[in-house]
Amino acid sequence: MESNTHTPLNTNRPRRTSKPTPPEREMKKLCYSDITASQTHLTDGSIDDSIVEQTGESSISNVYIVPPDMAPLPSSTQGSVDGQTNVNISLSSSDMEIISGAVCDYIVKNLKTILEPVLAAHFANYSEALEAANSKITRLKEENEDLKKQVDALDQYTRRNSLQVSGIRELREENTDDVITSTMSKIGVEISPTDIEHSHRVGSKDGGKTRPIIVKFSNFRVKRRILMARKQLDKNVYVNDDLTWERSGIAYKARKLVKQKVLNKTWTSNGKIVVIDSSGRRYSIETMSELDMLSSRTHMQSPHSQGQARTMSYAGAVTSGRISISSEQIPSLEGAVTASVSPGKTNLPEGTTHTLRNATPTK
Structure with a gap:
């Protein structure tokens, strides 16, 4: 008996004309169709083994841990392990811009709060060191000024017996000792050769100007006699104290202020x-x-x-009201001064300046 191996055609069954779906696409379809079903298992923390087997291992670089109670994101593949959801999310460039903008805004708003404690801890040490350095600099400046005053005072003290004589015509082969002796003899002050320790002109010869003469006497009494008689000198001849460089600048500026009518008078x-x-x-x-x-x-x-003449130390007048009286510059007083005198200042030798407190000159 001959068997019939021919299968009859089923005209009622439709035939597929397209190509079959590749296995990987078929697996992805299966995952998408089971997302809703797997979410029902995630709410109570259970694991859907079928979904885990179907989805496989996710890429770690694209995994975000989402709590179980969050709704599933569209267009995503997720699984559940230990009550957490592993989600592969695909973000567009606009989404990335929104996220980065939000992060930047947060950092900017909280930058002061974040950095202030850190910077405060560092700057606290720097502030203390800077304050100590500034205090030291101020103290050193004050000490430097005091030392400069002391050096200037010592320099001036070495000139206590010296005078500067200006306006005497300079000769080519001159002896300054003889020039001073002859000049002072014209005003009635006789000077012996032993009264002069040394004398010389100062300054450069260039310029055609008459250089002044510095003369140092052997004692202060000779200098005082010349100062008392200097008004009898010629108009172009001037006798003044031999001052240090610093005090010469002060005297020069004081004379300028007199010319500008800021001060009435000045002398040394x-x-x-x-x-x-x-x-x-x-x-x-x-x-x-x-x-x-x-x-x-x-x-x-x-x-x-009216008629109350007094010489004040400016620094003392500003601070403590101390008064300096020169018996040479104020001859009208001549000892007729009643004052509360500090210890050691009871004698008033002529030609010296003294410091008194609360001095009250009387006629």
């Missing part, structure tokens, strides 16, 4: 610069800063009574 006495302000008060200036302060004070207090 025993190495100190004495000035009279617009109100008639006298001050003994020792530093350039004191002269600058005095010149800036356009309105000064006038003397208490």
Whole structure:
């Protein structure tokens, strides 16, 4: 008996004309179709083994851990392990811009809060060190100023017996000792050769100007006699104290202020610069800063009574009201001064400047 191996055609069954789906696409379809079903298992923390087997291992670089109660994101593949959801998310460039903008805004808003404690801890140490350095610099500046004053005072003290004579015509082969002796003899001051320790002209010969003569006497009494008689000299001849470089600058500026009508008068006495302000008060200036302060004070207090002459140390007048009286520059007093004198200042030798407290000159 002959078997029939021919299968009859089933005209009622439709035939597929397209190509079969590749296995990997078929697996992806299966995963997408089971997402909703797997979510029902994730709510109670259970694991859907079928989904784990179907999805396989996810790429670690694209995995975000999402709590179980969150809704599944569209277009994603997820599985559940230990109550957490592993989700592969695909973000567009616009999404990345939104996220980066939000992160930047957060950092900017909280930058001060984040950095302030860190910077404060560092700057606290720096602030203490800077404050200590500034304090040390200030102290060193004050010490430097004090040392400069002491050096200048010592330099001036070595010139206590010296005078500067200006305006005497300079000869080619001259002896300055003889020039000083002959000049002072014209005003009645006789000087012996032993009274002069040394003398010389100062400054450069260039320029055609007459250079002044510095003369150092053997004792202060000779210098004082010349100072008392110097008004009898010719108009073009001037006798002044031999000052240090610093004090010469102060005296020069004081003379300029007199020409500018800022001060009324100025002269030197025993190495100190004495000035009279617009109100008639006298001050003994020792530093350039004191002269600058005095010149800036356009309105000064006038003397208490007419004929009350006094020479004030400017620094002391500003701070403590100390008064300096020169018996040489104020001959009208001549010892007729009643005052509370500090210890050691009871004698008033002529030609020296003394510091008194609360001095009250009387006629």
